[in-house]
Amino acid sequence: MRHKQVHLLTLATLLFDSHGFALNGKRKLVKFPRSKTNVPDFQRPSFAVNNPELDDITLQPRVYPQRWIQLGYLAALALLSDWICFSVAATPGIYEETFHHSAASIIDIFLFTNVASSFLVTDTVAKFGLQRVIQCAALLMTLGCWCRSGVSFLPFLEGNSLMSYSFFVAGTVLVGAAQPFFQCTPPLLSAKWFASSERATSTAIALNFNQIGIATAFLVGGMMATSPVGLENYFGLIAVLCTLVTGGTLLQFADDPPIPPSLSELEKKRKGEKEPPFLESVQTFFATRGFTHALVAFICSISITNVVGAFIDEVMKRGGITGQLQIDLAGAGFELAILVGGILIGGFVDRTREYKKVTMACLAFSSLFVIPLGLTEHAIGKEPLLLLLSLFGLGLTVGSIQPINAELAVDVTYPGDETAVESVQQIGGNLISALLVPIAEFAAHQDYELLPQIPWAASDIRGDSILLLIITLLTLGYYSLFDAPLRRTMADAEAPEETDDTAIPSILYTVPENDSFLT
Structure with a gap:
């Protein structure tokens, strides 16, 4: 009789589970809220994490294949957003000839809008959830793309005419307002969906995939945006691709995943x-030991x-690389x-959790790689090969600092809000970048002689390289004090807590083996 009761209890648990009910540790039936995932109802189990009354049920962390779909869409949206930001970086002359405004100014408009919007990300995600916020931001970015491109590029419409500068700026502002929702949420997505051994990698993909967007801007923009008509078709291509990604x-x-x-x-x-x-949250973060070190490294x-991406054309030409295709390939x-x-x-x-050692090594190498970007030795002349090696080396080292210190900031402020952490970093990073762009533009035209009295060692270096070198060395010195x-x-x-004898065995809450979300 006792054996039959156990089987009936198990069957009842599974039946009630599909309708949003479960048994708590005291064998009482309770209702729990649904997890907002795309898992079919018949495959969506009840979990202790959704109800305080189920705290004593033993659960083991799990990862699901859906996490790669999540990461793929967030990375694709980040790619598109920075492609739009730097869309005219490869051919600034055509843009300036068409709109009669500098290419650097439209990048600054984008970055300042990004900073303002970043203040809204954390509270918006907390109120509406990650899913709705990302979907709405994708729609906002798509609207901005169509404001920039118009519709006259479509093959079934006659005539070609670019949108007015006012519409172009309005579209850029919309995309700039949407971008922080893709840039500030990677640590949150990693925490929600990825195992502890995958988080820095997933954050690196989501955060740095926008660099592929900038690379695409150099390659595609360099080939298409060679005339006003080409510029219009180029913006139209971006609008169509953004619409497709938003639909997906x-x-x-x-x-959220089930577990x-x-x-x-x-x-x-x-x-x-x-x-x-x-x-x-911001007040708490700045009072937390170690947070400012991760923030400074990220910035x-x-x-x-x-800065290097915005002025890649200038950097390559003064190093002896003048062909547009070669410049585009170098930027990519x-x-x-x-x-x-x-x-x-x-x-x-x-694998190692060596945040400090790795970051300091990356900063040290970055300080070496940034020098040849503006250095010319008079006895040797321009050195394109050294310039390219330094450029790629700088990308490898300085680019990895962002995701590593995004995860470090989340680590030291745990259990703080991951989105708030990344919002602070993005605000700081983009604000300083927006301020540095005009400064670097001015410094790039300042030339400083080094050792002119010694013919074999005489050289000159541009002011923008000196500026970036100073920033890197100051960051390295401050970061060396990290101890948190x-x-x-x-x-x-920590090992998971054990439950008492009254808890229902966790076997009743095992996801079916054929669950499409479970690895």
């Missing part, structure tokens, strides 16, 4: 922690990549190196 995001992007992927995230769910308002990295290679460095070096940090506990790493290392 609306159909496939999910919110968190790590013990630290599971513990946050069990405690039912609510994220505080953004400004309150240094994003500032260097943005720099952006690709940033992505590759983030993935490879981020993967190493995932890795709170999330310690939480992940």
Whole structure:
């Protein structure tokens, strides 16, 4: 009789589970809220993380194949947003000839809008959830693209005419307002969907995939935007691609997985922690030991990549690379190196948690690689090969600093809001970048003689390289003082708590083997 009761209890549990009910540790039936995922109802189990009354049920962290779809869409949206930001960086002359405004000014408009919008990301995500926010931001970016491109490029419409400068600026502002929702959420996505051994890598992909967007701007923009008509078709291509990616995001992007992927995230769910308002989080972060070191390193990295990317045409030409195709390929290679460095070096940090040592090594190498970008030795002349090697080396080292220190900031502020952490970093990084762009533009035309009295050692260096070198060395000196506990790493290392004898065995809550979300 007892054996039959157990089987009936198990059957009832599974039946009630499909309708949003579960048994708590005291064998009482309780209702729980649904997880906002695309898992079919008949495959969506009930979990202790969704109900405080189920805290005593033993759960093990799990990861799902859906996490790669999530990452893919966030990375694609980031790619498109920075492609739009730097869309005219490869051919600034055509843009200036068409709109009678400098290409650097439209980048500045984008970055300042980005900074203003970043203040809204954390509270918006907390109120509406990751899924809805990313989908709405994708729609906003698509609207901005069509404002920039218009519709006259479509083959079934006669005539070609670019949108007015006012419409172009309005579209740029819309895209700039949408971008922070793709840039500030990678650590949150990594925490929600990826195991502790994957987080730095997934954050590196999501954060640095925008560099592929900049590389695409150099390659595609350099080939298409060679005339006003080509510029219009180029903007139209971006609008169409953005529309397609947004459509996929609306159909496939999910919110939370059924079970968190790590013990630290599971513990946050069990405690039912609510994220505080953004400004309150900011005050807490700056009072947390180690946060400012990660912030300064992040700002240094994003500032260097943005400045070099914005003036890649000038950097290549003064180094002896003057062909437009060669400049475009060099710019694309720099952006690709940033992505590759983030993935490879981020993967190493995932395994070792050596945030400080790796970041300091990257800063040290970056300070060496930034010098040849503006240095000319008079006895040798221009050295295109050295310039390219330094450019790609700089991309590998300085680009990886962003995702590593995004994860470090989340680690030291645990259990703080991941989105708030990244919002602060993006605000700082993009604000400093926007301020540095005009300064670097001025400094690039300042030439400083070195050792002119010694013929074999005489050389000159441009002011923008000196500026970036000073920023890197100051960051390295400050970062060497980092000494803070890795709170999330310690939480992940803790063993899961055992339940008492009254808890329902976790076997009743096992996801079916054929669950399409489960690895």
